[in-house]
Amino acid sequence: MKITVDGLTSIYHNNTPFEHTALNNFTTSFEPGKYYAVIGRTGSGKSTLIQHLNGLLLPTRGIVQVGDLTLKHRTKQRIIHQVKKHVGMVFQFPEHQLFDETILKDVMFGPLNMGLTEEEAEARAEKYLSLLGVPERAFGRSPFDLSGGQMRKIAIAGILAMEPEVLIVDEPTAGLDPKSHIEVMDLFKQIQEDFNITIILVTHDMNDVFEYADEVKLLAGGQLIREGRTEDILTDEKLLTDHHLEIPDIVRLVHDLERKGVVFEGMPRNTDAFITSYREWRALHAQ
Amino acid sequence: MIARLYAGYALFFTYKMVVEHMIKIDNLTYRYQADGPTALDEISLSFNKGDWVSVIGHNGSGKSTLVKILMGILEGYTGNITVDGEALTQDNIQDFRERFAIVFQNPDNQFVGATVEDDVAFGLENQGLPREVMIERTEKALSAVNMLAYRRHAPARLSGGQKQRVAIAGALAMEPDVLILDEATSMLDPEGRNDILAILDEIHKTRTTTLIYITHDLSEIEKSDYAVIMKDGRVINEGSIEHIFSDTDILIESRLVLPYQMQISRAFLDGRYVTHDELVARL
Amino acid sequence: MLSNMLLGRYIPGDSVIHRLDPRAKIVSVLLMMVIIFFANHWVGYGLLVLFVLGIIRVAQINLFFLFNGLKILLFILIFTFLLHIFFTRGGTTLFEWGFIQIDSEGLITGIYITVRLVMLLVITTILTLTTSPIELTDAIEKLGAPLKKIKIPMHELAMMISISLRFIPTLMDETEKIIKAQSARGSTFMTGRLKSRINALIPIFIPLFISAFKRAEEMAVAMEVRGYTGEAGRTSYRELNWHLRDTAALIVIIAFGVLLFLVRM
Incomplete structure (x- = not known):
């Protein structure tokens, strides 16, 4: 599924004294099946951009085209709901979204919201929990009994079970120990390759970007500064230093x-x- | 004769200065439940005054338990802890608390004050210090972490890294003998993390405060004088950074990840400890 | 919508009103609440409105901004106004249609009561607009000090208010994040039947409570290790300073009260 962003302007608190333009006339696109990284320092507009890609925010001006669905200033909830089926989002600290009594039920939440039957949702949940190496005997346990790294895996399974064609991941390794960090990053690479989905990674960790991403989009001050192949952008030491990014x-x-x-x-x-x-x-x- | 006496004194004081232990832990054992597994299993450690000590271990290795005991949050351990030669007991725990300061992991959940300066002063208010002293110490501590310009800011307007700097200022203002950082950088972006490490480096240079740096990231310990590797409630290796990295197998067994330069050193330089520059020079 | 609301919001500034001692401001507001009821006919009400406009001017608050921010309460004001128009009897009948009857007395009382309400709202809003929450808390603690004699824990109350205020933005952020996260999982609490909307709140509230409890616990530990043991032996970093201008402000308010009392009929 291709995503095209055309002339996207995003303004918070429009027409109030607190008005703030987070993205300004932003144009770019995301090709199916590729691994993208969106980089830039805090406040560059990264997180605003990704929230536009699955309809959590709607454009103040411009459009976001997700396959044949169009997100505009006043797009209906029904369309937005459709977009969410195709574009999944793993937020920073996704373990904070866990709520259900058992691991299995929590993972089923997304698929059920997408309109699947109980049986289908359960089958999906089991499939993705197994993929993440969660043993079957743990399915009935409370997600809150787990360690931070384990809880994060469950939360990620909850998004994967919705089988999105595009998966957005926002700082997926924040607060994890180095070993879990590697496991989580390897997991996204693996599902990108196995299921041929698009990954859009937002991170401050340039080592991860360099290791995993095919393409990079560099943002600053709500604008696209550079986009292109990872090996071209992340080897440009001056560019990175100018934008307060690590080499x-x-x-x-x-x-x-x-x-x-x-x-x-x-x-x-x-x-x-x-x-x-x-x-x-x-x-x-x-x- | 006199000269000899002086020389003796000098030697004695040098010795005192070199090996003066700030904290000495003997056979420390702790269980969360009386019949449960040991969270800490006969740990013995000693930390020198003014040193930067890193305590490294995977989740559940016991490093956080150790911190909680030192801070007097957990009671009911066996073994002895002495601080500056004085034994820690149930009765004097409050006095000891004033000599220890700690910065926790989550920047939001330790910011008590309504503004930056209020937060730094919080611990001083608790000690009942006169207002003039508080103002002086607050300013000094905020300057040390480069946050004086933000003194009237509310926490909502600060980044995670800035909040952690305020937390460090709050700790420094109490002029502690020991400053503990419990995974204080793990929730920060690289910019925030580097700021914190640079500030710690400055504090370390003064050699007045013992730093205990708890982490699971081996790439953050380059600057420390001493490192302790923990696994399953035990100390499995300790010593200088060179010593710690001389046995990389132990580190890998402890579910730790070697810094890139050490992975490369393992492949080409027999795993000897190198910094980035040394690696470049030797390859 | 919420971003326009002014109730309880503080906007930093440098006017005389901003710089007044928060205790003076709280006492003034309490006095004004009584004084407002002195007005009983148009001269009194006229003076009252002029006086309040004067305060707004001195506080350098944009009048349009202020009333725009109070728009959310318009419904209550209109309701009060209509209640009096329709149900207060007396004077001459101005309008009659079926069972609806409007008397002159009703119209006048309606206007007066509404003006009173608006003035009360404006006065308290000026207080919160010009005084930071922490100053308010300090002032409440100091003003409430006599209550400690009857075992009301003023210090603890003030500390609780202060920490709550400090956590409001954090929890608002958190709520927004959780709503977004669940919404990305297809949760539809914004649409659908009431029952399904209520059900859809569970995935928002449970994570929120869990996180709030975790924060509270970590905060308690952080306070404990920084030596907090309650009020005993504690000194205060913040200091409230009573200046001449604070006394002057109180005198102005009292003088205005006397004036309003004198023009009563």
Whole structure:
């Protein structure tokens, strides 16, 4: 499912003394099946943008086209509800949305709202809980007995069970320990590849962006500053520094090594790839 | 003769200064339920005055339990804790509390005051200090964390990183011997986290406050003097940063993630401890 | 809609009214609540309106902004007005149609009562607009100090109010986030039958309560480790300073009360 944003302007508290323009005449698009990262410092308009993509906010001006559904200034609830079926959203700290008595019931909440029958919803919930490695004997337990990382997995399963074609994830690893961090990030990559869905990741973690995303959209002051391939944007140290973003560790390392004369063929995207690249480089230069 | 005496004194004081233990923990054991599993299992540790000590462990490793005992939130442990040579008992816990300050994980849930300066002064009000002293200390503490310009701001107008800086100021204003940071950066963005680490570095340079930095992120411990690795309620390794990273297997077994430079060092440099620059130099 | 509402909102400023001691302002408002009832005919009401307009001017509050912000209470005002018009009898009959009858007395009383209500609302709104919540809390604690004698825990009350006020924006944010999160899961509490709307509130309230309790607990621990043990032995960082202008403000209010009393008929 393709999403097109055309001339989107988003103003909070329009026509009051507290008026604030979060997005200004914003145009971009998201192709099906790709992994996108939306980056920019706090207040750049990232979270406003993603809320427009699934109808949580409606444009003040301009349109958001989701497949053949159009979101405009006064779009009806019925259309918005349709959009939510196609575009799923995992909020920051998604474990804060858990409410039901059992893990299974909580995951069924979204599918039921989408109009599925109890049996269908239960089948979906079981499928995605198993996918996330939640054992069947835990399905009947309360989600509140779990650790933070586990609760987050349940919340993510609740969104996946709605089987969206586009999945938006907002800071999915905030507050997680490094091990769970890697598990959660690997999970999104895996479902993107297995189910061929679009992922739109919003994060401050440039290492994650560099490792996982195909394309990057850089925002500042409610405007699109740059968009394009991850390896082009995240290797532009000046661009990142100008926008108060961190340089990915591997990029910094590769650039530092280049100055020393160690030059690789391509740019490794994570530590393991770096190790392979360096090993190859060494083998090549040992001769 | 006199010279010898002086030399003796000098040596003695140097020794005192070098090995003066701020906190000494002996055989500390704690269970949340009397017949339940041990959350802390015979822990013995000592922290030097003015050091930056990192305590690293996965969730459930016991690091938070340790903090709660030190802060007097949990009672009913066995073992001994001495602070600056004095034993901690049920009776003097209140006095000890004044010597410890802590910054918790969630920036929102520890902001008591209506404004930045009110929040910093909160602990001082509780100590019953005169108003002039409070004003002076509040200003000093806010300057130390670069938040003086925001003194009249309400918390709703601050970022997470700024709120944590205020929390640190609130702790510093109490002029504690020990400042504990309990996963204080885990909810912040990289910018906020780097600000906090830079402030801690400044505090560390003064060598007046012992820093206990609780984290599960091995990439944050570069600046500390001493590190303690915990797993399942036990201390499984402790020592200098070089020492901790000399056995990366233990770290991986403890469900910790090695910093990128250490992963690369494991592949090419026998896993010796390196910083980013050293890694670049050696590859 | 809520963003326009002014009730209970504080807007920082630098007018004389802003700078008055909050205790002076609270006492003034209490006095004004009594004084308003002194007015009993058009001269009194005229003076009252002029006086209140004068205060608004001194407080540098935009009149349009103020009344716009109070629009939400228009319904109550109209209701009161109509109640008096239709049910107060006396004077000459101005209008009669079926069982509906409007007397001159009813019209006049309706207008007077409505003016009174508006003035009460405006006066209290000026107080909250020009006084920060923390100042109000401090003043309530200080003014209520005598109540401690009869075992009313004024300090604890003030601390509770202050922390509640501090958490309002946090909890509002949180509520908004949870509503959005559940709405993204297809929850439809904004549409549908009443029963399904009420059912749809459960996924919002449960997470909200859980989080509020967690926050309260963490806050309590944070306060405890910073040495909070209640009022005993505690000093205060904030200080209220009574100036000459505060005394002057009270004198002005009392003088106005006397004037209004004198023009009574």
